[in-house]
Amino acid sequence: MQGSTAGSAQASVVPTVVPTIVSTVDCSTFDEQTMNLFLAPGPNPYQDTEEFLLDCEMRADEMPRFVRRSLLEFQVRSNSEGILLLKGLPIDPGLYHVHTPENAQRSHEKTTFVSERCLAMIGSRLGHLVSYIQEKNGDLFQNLAPVKGNETVQISTGSQTRLQFHRETVFHPYAPEYLLLFCLRPDHARTTETTYASISHALPLLSEQHRSLLFQPLYRTGIDYSFGKASSVKGQGPMLPVLYGRPEDPFLNYDEDLMEALTPEAAEALEALKLAIASVYRGVRLNMGDLLCIDNRRTVHGRSPFQPKYDGFDRWLQRSFVVRDLGLSARDRLPGERIIRTEFSG
Numbered sequence: 001m002q003g004s005t006a007g008s009a010q011a012s013v014v015p016t017v018v019p020t021i022v023s024t025v026d027c028s029t030f031d032e033q034t035m036n037l038f039l040a041p042g043p044n045p046y047q048d049t050e051e052f053l054l055d056c057e058m059r060a061d062e063m064p065r066f067v068r069r070s071l072l073e074f075q076v077r078s079n080s081e082g083i084l085l086l087k088g089l090p091i092d093p094g095l096y097h098v099h100t101p102e103n104a105q106r107s108h109e110k111t112t113f114v115s116e117r118c119l120a121m122i123g124s125r126l127g128h129l130v131s132y133i134q135e136k137n138g139d140l141f142q143n144l145a146p147v148k149g150n151e152t153v154q155i156s157t158g159s160q161t162r163l164q165f166h167r168e169t170v171f172h173p174y175a176p177e178y179l180l181l182f183c184l185r186p187d188h189a190r191t192t193e194t195t196y197a198s199i200s201h202a203l204p205l206l207s208e209q210h211r212s213l214l215f216q217p218l219y220r221t222g223i224d225y226s227f228g229k230a231s232s233v234k235g236q237g238p239m240l241p242v243l244y245g246r247p248e249d250p251f252l253n254y255d256e257d258l259m260e261a262l263t264p265e266a267a268e269a270l271e272a273l274k275l276a277i278a279s280v281y282r283g284v285r286l287n288m289g290d291l292l293c294i295d296n297r298r299t300v301h302g303r304s305p306f307q308p309k310y311d312g313f314d315r316w317l318q319r320s321f322v323v324r325d326l327g328l329s330a331r332d333r334l335p336g337e338r339i340i341r342t343e344f345s346g
């Protein structure tokens with residue numbers, strides 16, 4: 001796999017052999033008709049959001065069969081890595097000259113919406129795009145770029161320190177089932193990796209006793225720094241089990257930074273999981289036009305450190321969240337809107 005690195009094994013963990021095969025869909029061979037599905041102008045995603053999403057879903061119906069089949073398989077049965085990488089999707093014309101948005105806000109220089117269409121078209125085959133009011137004013141397409149002053153903070157606009165492993169919005173009652181990351185520009189050195197570790201790779205490294213503790217609601221997670229008030233305090237979120245679902249093939253709630261155990265034994269099990277993740281994680285270097293789909297229930301992710309230059313051409317991703325069932329969050333959304341407005345006190 002291009003740009004992959006195995007995680008360094010920790011002394012107290014027996015290293016495991018992790019297969020290096022990443023499910024990849026090569027989109028660089030799309031014919032002109034398929035390219036046009038992404039490139040042809042359509043509704044404005046920021047003004048006519050619902051029209052834009054419907055239009056993208058209709059366009060996605062016309063994508064080549066192998067793309068739809070891969071997305072369908074990923075949606076229905078996932079895979080052991082919990083990721084699907086679509087490589088070489090179309091990019092906005094003239095993107096090379098558009099600056100990476102300072103402050104990671106919406107770009108006013110980018111006046112075409114190809115990247116947004118990639119996210120919405122691919123996302124529509126997995127579920128429905130949603131956003132959270134606390135993050136970037138509820139933008140469905142969020143710009144991730146290094147921001148001056150955030151170099152060492154554990155948020156997506158950090159850079160120089162490793163972004164620790166997390167499930168996206170682990171504390172949220174309507175957490176997304178999928179996270180999509182589209183790369184508009186890699187980092188200058190082209191060495192940054194989006195890191196990930198699936199529970200199916202980490203589980204074999206855990207003892208029966210640790211597994212059983214992790215299946216109990218002996219853990220508390222904090223509210224993300226980006227979600228406001230309760231932000232900087234750890235352990236203010238709900239009590240949860242770390243593992244849930246089928247014992248042999250579980251889902252996981254995990255946040256290396258924000259999660260705390262409520263008993264010493266539970267803390268040992270959490271530490272064992274942390275070591276297991278450090279032992280099995282892998283990384284993928286996203287390039288322009290690559291879209292990484294992450295199964296947020298099976299796989300935690302993070303990012304390796306990098307050096308920003310703040311010269312207008314730093315690393316730039318767009319991110320979207322996907323839920324399988326819009327109805328679950330209906331009570332916390334306004335009619336006809338995708339923004340989830342659940343409030344968190346703190």
Ligand SMILES: O=C(O)CCC(=O)C(=O)O
Nearest residue numbers: 144156194301302303319
């Ligand atoms: O920058 C990356 O590659 C990952 C960032 C991240 O964790 C996120 O956006 O949720």
Ligand SMILES: [Fe+2]
Nearest residue numbers: 166167168301
């Ligand atoms: Fe993340």
